[in-house]
Amino acid sequence: MKGLIDTMTKTLETTLFEVTPKIKQLAELCEASNAIDKELYTKYEVKRGLRDLNGKGVLAGLTNISDVCAKKLVDGVEVPCAGNLYYRGYNIKELVKGFLNDKHFGFEEITYLLLFGELPNTKELEDFKETLIERRTLPPNFVRDIIMKAPSRDMMNSLSRSILNLYSYDDKADDTSIPNVLRQCLNLISQFPMLMVYGYHAYNYRMGQDLYIYAPLPELSTAENILMMLRENKKYTQFEATVLDMALVLHMDHGGGNNSTFTTHVVTSSGTDTYSTMAAAMASLKGPKHGGANIKVTSMFADMKEHLTDWTDEEQVRRYLVDLLDKKAFDQKGLIYGMGHAIYSVSDPRADIFKDFVKRLAAEKGYEKEYALYEMVESMAPKVIGEKRKIYKGVNANVDFYSGLVYEMLELPKELYTPIFAAARVVGWSAHRLEELKNVDKIIRPAYKPLAPYRDYVKMEDR
Secondary structure, eight states, X not given: OHHHHHHHHHHHHHHHHSOOHHHHHHHHHHHHHHOOOTHHHHHTTOOGGGBOTTSOBOOOOOOSSEEEEEEEEETTEEEEEEEEEEETTEEHHHHHHHHHHTTSOSHHHHHHHHHHSSOOOHHHHHHHHHHHHHTOXXXXXXXXXXXXXXXXXXXXXXXHHHHHHHGGGOTTTTOOSHHHHHHHHHHHHHHHHHHHHHHHHHHHHXXXXXXXXOXXXXXXXXXXXXXXXXXXXXXXXXXXXXXXXHHHHHTSOOOSOSHHHHHHHHHHHTTOOHHHHHHHHHHHHHSTTTTTHHHHHHHHHHHHHHHOSOTTOHHHHHHHHHHHHTTOSTTSSSOOTTBOOSSOSXXXXXXXXXXXHHHHHHHHHTOHHHHHHHHHHHHHHHHHHHHHSOOSSOOOBOHHXXXXXXXXXXXXXXXXXXXXXXXXXXXXXXXXXXXXXXXXXSOOOOOOOOOSOOOOOOOGGGO
């Protein structure tokens, strides 16, 4: 019997989890049948990636929630300028300055702003914090029955599964009225840190490490609770919590056109439930071209440091960057991760804000050499890219360039880099879902031009 079971198991693994020669052969047919001549996109004026040749996005909707500005009018002509990000009309730089000067954490205050459109006064903020604190809980036995069961090595998949399972515990899961969806969104914003951290600990436990599950504390902010629940000794510094809080605020939203937020609008327009909508947005954010980019940056720098004999040698660094673009280094994709953005061509305001905190944290954590290397690459990469690539706009460091280094210095595991992004962006997704439900009653359905010629059916014996 044991031999039969072993044989069946081996057959199952080979069939389901290996790319067999037969699959490779079928894949060749699949690729051949799906290939489209790139010139046809130009011929039919298709906006690839929903962007024109100048990188400007196709107007697909209206929003009050956030705006990304990277150009200004000079004598009636649009010219690139330093990037600005606005939440509900407020410049992110002013918002950050505001809560830093007031010496309080920003996540809860800016969450209120994105959801309700106005900055809260003292009483409104305290009441809102109490609302979030009340919802920092999970259904009975959820950790045991869902999170601890078959934990995934990929935290984004683990989180998506947890979110989808919460549907089963909600008696009004399919109710898309604004009050009910707001309730669901507030729940998810409050629960997300627990789902994320507990999922990480559950997988480590399955891998043989100690298990510790700490309940969030009502007196702590969202950023403080993440650090407390994550670390076995529950210890963190005030500056560490401030930097993580800053990361959460900077990642909350980024206009309506980023991939995961657009996904939120698209899926919401179909009339589906909040849990399915958030899981779809999570699937989008997981991609290395979106939320997974910060992991690519840190992995690229790890590879760079292995290949450099002197991190301060500009010529060595330059040669490595050239090798990256020539597909000879790191993952051979021809990319310098963390450089460039679909909108910003002069500067990313999130990176600008982050940079000062990164420098201070590097000094506190003894990462001065790493920070100096990052600065060198930030300065050098745009020039190298300009020499090696035909580009239509400037290239600058984006927020992902520094966020991975920040998370490394905060001793956050790489498995949580993208989930931290999601813990912030769930606020933006919530705001956009509520906005879509309030204003739009049509399902989003863009057009695709068919290219396959119509053909007559051929009988089996004549094929």
